[in-house]
Amino acid sequence: MKLGSQVHDISCPHCGAQTRVAFDTSGGELQFIDDCTVCCNAINLRVQIDDQHQLMRLFVDADDEQYY
Numbered sequence: 001m002k003l004g005s006q007v008h009d010i011s012c013p014h015c016g017a018q019t020r021v022a023f024d025t026s027g028g029e030l031q032f033i034d035d036c037t038v039c040c041n042a043i044n045l046r047v048q049i050d051d052q053h054q055l056m057r058l059f060v061d062a063d064d065e066q067y068y
């Protein structure tokens with residue numbers, strides 16, 4: 001695993017379209033929101049770094065669990 005700029009293709013949890021996200025893992029774990037380029041809904045992304053196994057895990061959620 002190399003840390004730094006990452007580009008991943010993910011499936012939008014709202015419409016299922018493939019969308020590309022770019023982020024930087026050099027600062028460790030992160031959480032951010034990106035907008036689907038097709039349906040424009042917010043996609044919740046969470047990146048976990050597993051130092052022990054040298055793995056990066058990318059979690060994709062629909063951004064519908066927020067409390068207002």
Ligand SMILES: [Zn+2]
Pocket residue numbers: 012013014015016017036037038039040041
């Ligand atoms: Zn979408």
